[in-house]
Amino acid sequence: xxxxxxxxxxxxxxxxxxxxxxxxxxxxxxxxxxxxxxxxxxxxxxxxxxxxxxxxxxxxxxxxxxxxxxxxxxxxxxxxxxxxxxxxxxxxxxxxxxxxxxxxxxxxxxxxxxxxxxxxxxxxxxxxxxxxxxxxxxxxxxxxxxxxxxxxxxxxxxxxxxxxxxxxxxxxxxxxxxxxx
Amino acid sequence: xxxxxxxxxxxxxxxxxxxxxxxxxxxxxxxxxxxxxxxxxxxxxxxxxxxxxxxxxxxxxxxxxxxxxxxxxxxxxxxxxxxxxxxxxxxxxxxxxxxxxxxxxxxxxxxxxxxxxxxxxxxxxxxxxxxxxxxxxxxxxxxxxxxxxxxxxxxxxxxxxxxxxxxxxxxxxxxxxxxxx
DNA sequence: GCCTATGCCCGAATAAAATTCGGCAACAGG
DNA sequence: CCTGTTGCCGAATTTTATTCGGGCATAGGC
Numbered sequence: 087x088x089x090x091x092x093x094x095x096x097x098x099x100x101x102x103x104x105x106x107x108x109x110x111x112x113x114x115x116x117x118x119x120x121x122x123x124x125x126x127x128x129x130x131x132x133x134x135x136x137x138x139x140x141x142x143x144x145x146x147x148x149x150x151x152x153x154x155x156x157x158x159x160x161x162x163x164x165x166x167x168x169x170x171x172x173x174x175x176x177x178x179x180x181x182x183x184x185x186x187x188x189x190x191x192x193x194x195x196x197x198x199x200x201x202x203x204x205x206x207x208x209x210x211x212x213x214x215x216x217x218x219x220x221x222x223x224x225x226x227x228x229x230x231x232x233x234x235x236x237x238x239x240x241x242x243x244x245x246x247x248x249x250x251x252x253x254x255x256x257x258x259x260x261x262x263x264x265x266x267x
Numbered sequence: 268x269x270x271x272x273x274x275x276x277x278x279x280x281x282x283x284x285x286x287x288x289x290x291x292x293x294x295x296x297x298x299x300x301x302x303x304x305x306x307x308x309x310x311x312x313x314x315x316x317x318x319x320x321x322x323x324x325x326x327x328x329x330x331x332x333x334x335x336x337x338x339x340x341x342x343x344x345x346x347x348x349x350x351x352x353x354x355x356x357x358x359x360x361x362x363x364x365x366x367x368x369x370x371x372x373x374x375x376x377x378x379x380x381x382x383x384x385x386x387x388x389x390x391x392x393x394x395x396x397x398x399x400x401x402x403x404x405x406x407x408x409x410x411x412x413x414x415x416x417x418x419x420x421x422x423x424x425x426x427x428x429x430x431x432x433x434x435x436x437x438x439x440x441x442x443x444x445x446x447x448x
Numbered sequence: 449g450c451c452t453a454t455g456c457c458c459g460a461a462t463a464a465a466a467t468t469c470g471g472c473a474a475c476a477g478g
Numbered sequence: 479c480c481t482g483t484t485g486c487c488g489a490a491t492t493t494t495a496t497t498c499g500g501g502c503a504t505a506g507g508c
Contacts, residue, residue, distance in 0.1 A: 105344065113344065116337035120301060123494060137457050139496065152338045156297035158428040162331045163286065163294065165432065170380065170387060180423050188424040191431035196424035199351065199417035206351060206417065210428060215437035236380035236387065242361050243369040243377040246427070247339040247391060250372035251346065256396035304465060318486050320467065 103148040108133070112141055113150065114249035120154040157246075165192070165210045168238040169217055173205040173224065174231045180205070183227040192220060203234070284329040289314070293322055294331065295430035301335040338427075346373070346391045349419040350398055354386040354405065355412045361386070364408040373401060384415070 108131060115127055128138040145151045160168060175181075180188075180198060184205065188196040195208035211217050217235070224230050289312060296308055309319040326332045341349060356362075361369075361379060365386065369377040376389035392398050398416070405411050 103343075110344070113337065113339055117339060118336065119334060120337045121335045124496095125494075134458050135494090136459080136496085136498095140456085143496095148343070149340050150343045152340050153300060154302045154335060154337050155299065155427055156294065156301045156335050157333045158294055158298060158430060159330050159333050160428045162284075162329065163291070163428070163430055163432075165428070168378070170378075180421075185423065190433055190436075191429035192433055192436065193424060194426055194428065196422075197349070197351075197419045198421050198423070199419050201415065201417040203417065206419075211436065212432060213437065216433075219436035219438075234382065236382040236384065238378045238380050238387075240361075240379050241377075242366065242379070243374060245375055246336055247341045247344070247346070247375065248372035249339060249344055251344075251393060252371050252373055252397075255371075255373065255392065255400035256394065257400075305467095306465075315487050316465095317467085317469095317488075321485080324467095 103144075103150075105148075105150060109141060109145060109150070110249050112138065113145065116142070116151065116154070117246060117249055160210050164212050167213060167217060168208075168210045168241070170236045170238070171207040171209060171221070171224070172203040172234040172236070173207060174202075174233070175204040175229045176231050177229055181227065181229050183229065187220070187223055187227075190220075192216065284325075284331070286331060290322060290326060290331070291430050291432075293319065294326065297323070297332065297335070298427060298430055341391050345393050348394060348398060349389075349391045349422070351417045351419070352388040352390060352402070352405070353384040353415040353417070354388060355383075355414070356385040356410045357412050358410055362408065362410050364410065368401070368404055368408075371401070373397065 111131055112127070115122070115130065124135045124138050124142075128135045131138060133141070142151070160166065173184075175184075180196070184196070187193060188207075192209050192211050193207060194210055195206070197206045198204060199206050209217070209220055211220065217237075221233060221235065224233055292312055293308070296303070296311065305316045305319050305323075309316040312319060314322070323332070341347060354365075356365075361377070365377070368374060369388075373390050373392050374388060375391055376387070378387045379385060380387050390398070390401055392401065398418075402414060402416065405414055
């Protein structure tokens with residue numbers, strides 16, 4: 087029996103759903119390929135298929151895994167033009183008009199952000215005329231003050247949320263910045 | 268017999284794969300939920316499970332469906348801070364230094380764009396110190412002239428490439444814009 | 449220290465799904 | 479009119495997901 091020491095267990099936290107190293111590993115694997123069979127994954131993780139299945143079920147129930155989806159090729163489905171639209175609005179937040187535009191299948195992201203712009207939209211369209219049409223719809227909204235578009239020339243990385251975390255990202259800057267008490 | 272005629276080949280090596288309305292419908296369904304059984308999907312589409320399976324297999328082979336992946340909740344895996352970093356670089360394009368940073372699991376997108384900035388990066392980190400660490404790594408590269416960060420306050424839409432296309436997006440602007448010949 | 453409740457895991461059985469296969473019909477080209 | 483090709487179907491077949499009963503270890507009450 088190759089029973090691993092269960093040092094992955096966490097002290098009983100009632101509120102926060104636990105998410106240990108194994109869960110992270112499973113999540114990372116499913117982000118890369120959600121179509122893999124539990125059998126082969128369980129081998130890689132070091133769990134039985136049944137235990138793995140239970141964990142995945144719990145990850146879904148907890149909302150860690152929100153869903154599993156197909157990743158399409160934008161160009162091959164007829165939408166080769168990707169762009170970011172920066173929107174400056176009068177007033178605050180997202181209005182019903184903007185939300186309606188956000189529902190268009192061309193619109194992939196709508197985020198309110200800090201900085202000198204209010205909203206960042208990520209849109210993918212069939213051709214430049216469609217981009218213009220999208221901008222026209224934006225300018226029909228009276229809360230839209232200005233827009234600034236950035237057409238994507240080439241994509242060097244584009245992927246969903248990754249499960250892994252680089253541990254030493256913050257620490258390297260911390261030295262000499264945190265004041266002594 | 269499946270013979271490959273050389274005159275079928277197009278520049279790029281791939282003969283034009285067809286992508287009809289049914290394919291689009293299937294793709295749209297799989298983007299929403301790739302875990303659905305072929306049986307239930309075939310009912311909705313109006314095909315047999317076998318025919319549906321064959322189409323999906325072809326969509327994958329053609330690269331229309333690039334992969335199927337799990338969508339994680341950024342906050343629940345310990346990365347609640349989402350931001351866009353606009354990078355202005357000296358010289359052109361993506362350098363090896365930038366490509367290395369693009370491999371970090373915190374970096375979800377790296378795009379070269381038109382406009383007054385060179386690169387747009389989408390990053391998701393655990394806390395602001397990690398964002399600072401990321402910026403520190405960027406500024407270590409001598410090709411990086413300046414950056415401008417936009418922290419996401421709230422996400423109103425965030426989803427992968429959608430299969431649907433709004434047909435009348437371009438047409439509405441076209442009226443009165445395209446000059447008569 | 450002992451006892452029990454709990455969480456996590458396993459192997460095997462079962463249910464469900466994916467995948468394959470042979471054949472039929474529509475269509476285009478010769 | 480024939481013929482090769484394509485897309486589809488229903489039914490087998492194989493693979494996979496899912497359930498089930500139980501074992502082991504830990505934590506906490508007593």
